[in-house]
Amino acid sequence: MIRVVLPFHLRNLARVDGEVELEVAAPVTISAALDALESRYPTLRGTVRDHGTLKRRPFIRFFACKEDLSLEPPETPLPDEVVSGAEPFLIVGAMAGG
Amino acid sequence: MSKVRVLVGTKKGAFILTADGKRQNWEVSGPHFAGWEMYHLKGSPVDPNRIYASQTSGWFGQIIQRSDDGGKTWNTPGSSPEELKSPDGMMPKGESNKFIYEGEPGKHLWYDGTPHPWEFKRIWHIEPSTTDPDTAFAGAEDAAIFKTTDGGKTWKELPGLRHAKSQLWQPGAGGMAVHTILLDPKNEKRIYVAISAGGCFRTDDGGKTWKPITKGLKSPYELPDPDAEVGHCVHRIALHPSKPDVLFMQKHWDVLRTDNAGEQWTEVSGNLPSDFGFPIDVNFNEPETIYVVPITSDSLHYPPEGKLRVYRSKTGGGEWEGLTKGLPQKDCYVNVLRDAMAVDQLDKCGIYFGTTGGQVYCSPDGGDTWNAIVRDLPAVYSVEVQTLK
Numbered sequence: 001m002i003r004v005v006l007p008f009h010l011r012n013l014a015r016v017d018g019e020v021e022l023e024v025a026a027p028v029t030i031s032a033a034l035d036a037l038e039s040r041y042p043t044l045r046g047t048v049r050d051h052g053t054l055k056r057r058p059f060i061r062f063f064a065c066k067e068d069l070s071l072e073p074p075e076t077p078l079p080d081e082v083v084s085g086a087e088p089f090l091i092v093g094a095m096a097g098g
Numbered sequence: 099m100s101k102v103r104v105l106v107g108t109k110k111g112a113f114i115l116t117a118d119g120k121r122q123n124w125e126v127s128g129p130h131f132a133g134w135e136m137y138h139l140k141g142s143p144v145d146p147n148r149i150y151a152s153q154t155s156g157w158f159g160q161i162i163q164r165s166d167d168g169g170k171t172w173n174t175p176g177s178s179p180e181e182l183k184s185p186d187g188m189m190p191k192g193e194s195n196k197f198i199y200e201g202e203p204g205k206h207l208w209y210d211g212t213p214h215p216w217e218f219k220r221i222w223h224i225e226p227s228t229t230d231p232d233t234a235f236a237g238a239e240d241a242a243i244f245k246t247t248d249g250g251k252t253w254k255e256l257p258g259l260r261h262a263k264s265q266l267w268q269p270g271a272g273g274m275a276v277h278t279i280l281l282d283p284k285n286e287k288r289i290y291v292a293i294s295a296g297g298c299f300r301t302d303d304g305g306k307t308w309k310p311i312t313k314g315l316k317s318p319y320e321l322p323d324p325d326a327e328v329g330h331c332v333h334r335i336a337l338h339p340s341k342p343d344v345l346f347m348q349k350h351w352d353v354l355r356t357d358n359a360g361e362q363w364t365e366v367s368g369n370l371p372s373d374f375g376f377p378i379d380v381n382f383n384e385p386e387t388i389y390v391v392p393i394t395s396d397s398l399h400y401p402p403e404g405k406l407r408v409y410r411s412k413t414g415g416g417e418w419e420g421l422t423k424g425l426p427q428k429d430c431y432v433n434v435l436r437d438a439m440a441v442d443q444l445d446k447c448g449i450y451f452g453t454t455g456g457q458v459y460c461s462p463d464g465g466d467t468w469n470a471i472v473r474d475l476p477a478v479y480s481v482e483v484q485t486l487k
Contacts, residue, residue, distance in 0.1 A: 007157075008133075008159070009133060009134065009155065009158060010158060011159075013161065013174075034240075038192065041192075042176070042177055042192025043161075043174045043192055043194075044189075044192070045176050045192035045193070045195070045196070046159050046160070046192075046195045046196060047158040047159055047195070048163070049159075049200065051193075051195070051196045051197075052198050056156070057159060059156060059157040060157065060158075068184060069139070093157045093158070094156070094157070096156065
């Protein structure tokens with residue numbers, strides 16, 4: 001079971017409070033975590049990754065264990081602490097004006 | 099007794115304003131979708147409880163929302179609590195926000211005149227069908243038209259529009275979007291669309307093929323070619339349901355009309371203090387009474403002399419009168435965007451518009467007098483009104 005932290009607006013869209021817990025089969029990669037998230041919450045499809053290309057949206061960032069994973073390939077394994085549930089996988093709206 | 103429900107999209111959420119037929123005392127609900135840019139909300143003409151909304155964000159992309167109870171509750175289509183608990187165990191697909199151009203999207207002109215690939219950004223306008231609540235059209239940036247026939251669960255492009263010389267379309271300062279969709283109430287095969295800095299187009303076969311309808315438009319500063327079929331910066335078009343071959347247009351500069359479904363346009367700017375502006379609309383009870391909000395210029399997006407005036411023509415253009423009673427006549431420097439004016443179907447006809455300063459004004463008497471329903475909303479992007487019997 002991994003823990004995922006969503007940004008405020010996506011928590012509202014998915015109608016969840018706090019962290020989301022997801023079952024993800026090994027290997028637990030960035031894309032596997034996002035697949036599980038979108039399967040559980042279909043309304044989030046297209047909001048983190050582009051529908052067509054599955055690329056990360058430009059103003060979305062991924063963090064885990066104080067590391068920025070945003071530019072890592074989708075098949076990158078998440079840290080052991082995230083896989084064990086000790087640390088969350090963070091999906092963050094990038095700072096940008098407005 | 100009749101009621102009206104005004105649907106307001108703003109830069110930071112949606113608001114629903116309701117009143118009885120007197121249109122004097124208002125209830126305000128919202129913000130709905132707080133913090134999101136709400137480009138447009140519009141109800142189905144055949145089922146007023148069915149409302150579609152375009153919710154968008156630079157961070158999270160495009161979301162389509164739908165209400166089936168007049169705006170009390172909302173769901174992304176296909177994800178209502180009932181559908182999430184469907185007995186067959188099937189998960190909703192989550193495709194209500196999936197807008198994919200058909201085939202190879204190709205390229206349009208970029209600001210610098212070089213070819214630039216089509217990129218979906220957001221939905222500016224949703225136009226529900228006049229006959230079926232599950233059918234609606236969506237106008238996209240980059241410019242394209244999409245259609246749903248399942249209540250918004252899935253959307254499919256009508257790609258014929260982008261075969262109408264789209265390699266020559268070029269974004270204006272506000273982007274390149276299908277911002278206006280008009281459905282001919284007497285001929286469901288006929289649809290009109292307008293695209294900022296793209297032009298005006300018509301289909302007579304339900305969206306398979308489209309042709310530019312720009313003869314008579316003159317844009318000498320933007321388009322030196324006097325015969326240019328595309329590239330005119332059309333800000334808004336409007337029609338009266340009883341006379342769908344008569345269209346009125348607020349162009350970047352110039353107010354125009356056509357009496358033959360766009361085959362030929364004639365300028366009717368007449369005595370307007372400025373013929374630059376964004377919205378244009380038609381009185382529901384008087385098909386030749388039209389309204390615009392003059393804006394100083396393309397460089398100065400606020401009313402001339404700091405006076406917010408709606409101009410009304412009872413002659414279908416040409417002769418205009420300024421309407422000022424209840425509107426600020428000094429120190430007013432707001433804008434009124436193209437989708438931010440609407441008319442109800444009561445007698446007398448109510449006229450509504452919203453400003454970039456967050457005011458929504460109502461005239462319950464065809465424009466003679468005005469009242470602010472609300473004054474301090476976020477910048478208003480769109481205003482629609484439903485007349486409820």
